[in-house]
Amino acid sequence: MEKxxxxxxxxxxxxxxxxxxxxxxxxxxxxxxxxxQLISNKALEMxxxxxxxxSNLRRQQTKTIGVIVPRLDSSFMSTVLSGMEKVANEANxxxxxxxxxxxxxxxxxxxxxxxxxxxxxxxxxxxxxTDNLEHFSTFFRKGIPMILFDxxxxxxxxxxxxxxxxxxxxxxxxxxxxxxxxxxxxxxxxVKRNVYADRLKGYKMALLEHxxxxxxxxxxxTDFTRQxxxxxxxxxxxxPSPPDGLFVASDLCAASCMGGLRKNGFSxxxxxxxxxxxxxxIAQLVEPNLTTIHYPGQEMGEIAAQSLINHLNGxxxxxxxxxxxxxxxxxxxxxxRRV
Amino acid sequence: MEKxxxxxxxxxxxxxxxxxxxxxxxxxxxxxxxxxQLISNKALEMxxxxxxxxSNLRRQQTKTIGVIVPRLDSSFMSTVLSGMEKVANEANxxxxxxxxxxxxxxxxxxxxxxxxxxxxxxxxxxxxxTDNLEHFSTFFRKGIPMILFDxxxxxxxxxxxxxxxxxxxxxxxxxxxxxxxxxxxxxxxxVKRNVYADRLKGYKMALLEHxxxxxxxxxxxTDFTRQxxxxxxxxxxxxPSPPDGLFVASDLCAASCMGGLRKNGFSxxxxxxxxxxxxxxIAQLVEPNLTTIHYPGQEMGEIAAQSLINHLNGxxxxxxxxxxxxxxxxxxxxxxRRV
DNA sequence: CTGAAAGCGCTTACAG
DNA sequence: CTGAAAGCGCTTACAG
Numbered sequence: 001m002e003k004x005x006x007x008x009x010x011x012x013x014x015x016x017x018x019x020x021x022x023x024x025x026x027x028x029x030x031x032x033x034x035x036x037q038l039i040s041n042k043a044l045e046m047x048x049x050x051x052x053x054x055s056n057l058r059r060q061q062t063k064t065i066g067v068i069v070p071r072l073d074s075s076f077m078s079t080v081l082s083g084m085e086k087v088a089n090e091a092n093x094x095x096x097x098x099x100x101x102x103x104x105x106x107x108x109x110x111x112x113x114x115x116x117x118x119x120x121x122x123x124x125x126x127x128x129x130t131d132n133l134e135h136f137s138t139f140f141r142k143g144i145p146m147i148l149f150d151x152x153x154x155x156x157x158x159x160x161x162x163x164x165x166x167x168x169x170x171x172x173x174x175x176x177x178x179x180x181x182x183x184x185x186x187x188x189x190x191v192k193r194n195v196y197a198d199r200l201k202g203y204k205m206a207l208l209e210h211x212x213x214x215x216x217x218x219x220x221x222t223d224f225t226r227q228x229x230x231x232x233x234x235x236x237x238x239x240p241s242p243p244d245g246l247f248v249a250s251d252l253c254a255a256s257c258m259g260g261l262r263k264n265g266f267s268x269x270x271x272x273x274x275x276x277x278x279x280x281x282i283a284q285l286v287e288p289n290l291t292t293i294h295y296p297g298q299e300m301g302e303i304a305a306q307s308l309i310n311h312l313n314g315x316x317x318x319x320x321x322x323x324x325x326x327x328x329x330x331x332x333x334x335x336x337r338r339v
Numbered sequence: 340m341e342k343x344x345x346x347x348x349x350x351x352x353x354x355x356x357x358x359x360x361x362x363x364x365x366x367x368x369x370x371x372x373x374x375x376q377l378i379s380n381k382a383l384e385m386x387x388x389x390x391x392x393x394s395n396l397r398r399q400q401t402k403t404i405g406v407i408v409p410r411l412d413s414s415f416m417s418t419v420l421s422g423m424e425k426v427a428n429e430a431n432x433x434x435x436x437x438x439x440x441x442x443x444x445x446x447x448x449x450x451x452x453x454x455x456x457x458x459x460x461x462x463x464x465x466x467x468x469t470d471n472l473e474h475f476s477t478f479f480r481k482g483i484p485m486i487l488f489d490x491x492x493x494x495x496x497x498x499x500x501x502x503x504x505x506x507x508x509x510x511x512x513x514x515x516x517x518x519x520x521x522x523x524x525x526x527x528x529x530v531k532r533n534v535y536a537d538r539l540k541g542y543k544m545a546l547l548e549h550x551x552x553x554x555x556x557x558x559x560x561t562d563f564t565r566q567x568x569x570x571x572x573x574x575x576x577x578x579p580s581p582p583d584g585l586f587v588a589s590d591l592c593a594a595s596c597m598g599g600l601r602k603n604g605f606s607x608x609x610x611x612x613x614x615x616x617x618x619x620x621i622a623q624l625v626e627p628n629l630t631t632i633h634y635p636g637q638e639m640g641e642i643a644a645q646s647l648i649n650h651l652n653g654x655x656x657x658x659x660x661x662x663x664x665x666x667x668x669x670x671x672x673x674x675x676r677r678v
Numbered sequence: 679c680t681g682a683a684a685g686c687g688c689t690t691a692c693a694g
Numbered sequence: 695c696t697g698a699a700a701g702c703g704c705t706t707a708c709a710g
Binding site for chain 4: 016017018019020023030031032035054056057058059060
């Protein structure tokens with residue numbers, strides 16, 4: 001194992017001071033450009049690589065961003081992370097990624113780990129049962145910036161990055177109404193989370209606007225598991241007057257529900273039209289293809305990471321009222337096309 | 340922003356030396372247990388957090404593991420990463436994750452970044468078109484350990500973690516034969532990759548063993564895209580004597596192919612029985628449910644990370660011949676059940 | 679069982 | 695435009 005070259009080695013060989021070498025390597029304006037050239041050539045030649053730890057220790061920053069997500073193994077989250085990775089990479093930041101597995105307790109533990117890793121900033125999407133942001137107070141006190149994305153919560157000095165879930169929920173429901181549905185069921189998740197609460201509100205708003213009643217019987221709170229989808233299908237089959245439209249706030253769950261409905265003899269979209277949410281790959285793989293809301297995961301990840309990095313570089317302040325809304329899109333496929 | 344407490348602060352308040360505080364905090368055996376107690380209480384009280392950068396700089400290690408995968412947004416890879424994260428987290432290692440997007444060029448760039456980040460070790464699954472491991476030679480030279488998983492390549496001093504893809508491919512094909520199929524098509528990916536080459540070998544072996552010919556017309560090399568699946572379905576529909584069995588080395592592609600086949604009037608499994616690979620969630624969401632090979636992603640991630648960490652801690656040497664084989668399982672569902 | 683001292687590799691305020 | 699010097703916060707060989 002060969003020894004690492006340091007700026008001292010370069011300095012010695014070039015009869016310069018380590019200070020000058022350091023400045024040149026960091027493209028400091030005060031250094032003569034010939035000297036810079038000389039130094040960077042030598043550095044290359046000697047296979048020099050900067051020691052991040054020494055630099056971080058000295059600069060008192062880590063060049064690391066912490067990411068806490070509910071789960072890693074979802075198609076949506078993968079695209080988000082992919083976007084974050086891209087941006088962070090380009091800006092020479094590293095990502096520390098951890099998952100809360102939808103548990104507030106694990107989220108707290110993760111926050112603690114991130115704190116001890118001294119991340120420069122935090123990118124968080126909340127677990128299903130998180131009630132408040134108390135466990136992030138250590139970050140707020142230290143002035144470490146945090147951005148919430150997708151599953152957010154209003155918080156002073158904390159940018160929220162979301163789509164307009166209310167409007168999306170409204171559009172999904174309105175679409176079903178436009179296809180002639182008059183009795184629409186909505187399957188959603190924990191209403192502690194903005195994403196589900198807002199979609200539900202949008203659903204209700206669409207119904208009311210069309211003079212239809214909001215019936216508790218037609219609203220199901222689930223965990224979006226495969227089994228939940230099947231259960232909902234069975235329930236529907238047992239109902240005296242089953243719904244003719246179904247809006248599920250998750251594609252995966254919508255897909256399993258469609259399977260269950262078919263087993264129960266329902267024809268989709270004839271008997272019951274279905275709309276999902278997220279535009280996961282699954283939407284185009286089930287039969288009939290699933291109508292859904294396209295959710296810009298990659299973009300959301302990129303924007304979240306970029307905003308945080310801009311803030312860290314002083315290029316953008318994360319202020320009190322800062323909410324970034326991304327565009328979504330209703331994508332109509334066969335599962336809901338009736339007219 | 341309050342100042343960070345350091346071991347000097349603790350030492351001063353306790354009238355001890357920083358050396359003793361450092362040792363106590365690291366649970367050094369030579370330190371009196373009362374002193375340890377005293378120090379750790381004080382540290383807690385003062386909200387002390389160890390500075391990893393100073394420690395890493397001094398110890399000349401980074402406590403960081405680099406991970407390079409073909410893509411982040413696959414269901415299989417998510418579970419692998421989830422397993423790695425779990426193990427790394429417990430062992431106080433951080434993960435730097437990057438994706439090659441199936442490109443050998445990007446994989447080289449990633450390797451370079453990892454090298455400059457001075458990762459303690461590397462966990463890699465190869466891109467589709469990678470021909471050799473030259474771009475990792477800097478790591479080999481420096482003695483930085485590397486473990487290959489899933490898409491591997493034989494390499495001195497490099498553990499490979501895989502399932503027996505040949506046997507799995509054989510079983511998938513033998514299962515179709517057992518269901519009465521006599522003309523089986525195989526859709527696979529880049530045969531540069533062991534996973535696809537081996538499954539193909541298994542497929543051929545099963546055919547030969549049953550006295551059936553291996554026909555080039557029945558072997559398709561694809562990228563496993565949705566479109567590839569549809570194209571294969573269309574090709575099948577145009578064949579004078581279409582296959583009665585289909586083994587696709589990817590669930591996602593198998594699913595889109597099933598959709599295409601149905602559009603072309605094929606009934607599954609009656610006209611054509613289908614087997615996929617990986618046991619992605621999609622397998623249980625398509626109709627009919629997809630027979631597939633269950634692939635232990637989470638476990639693979641855990642074992643890869645654990646092996647690397649054990650090696651770094653000197654608990655296990657990654658030796659020349661080290662290949663870890665994980666168990667897989669053929670899961671029979673409706674897409675292939677004919678008897 | 680505890681301490682003094684050196685050093686890991688950088689960066690930067692200060693001086694010239 | 696360049697340098698000398700201090701310091702970031704830890705760890706550890708050596709000494710006692």
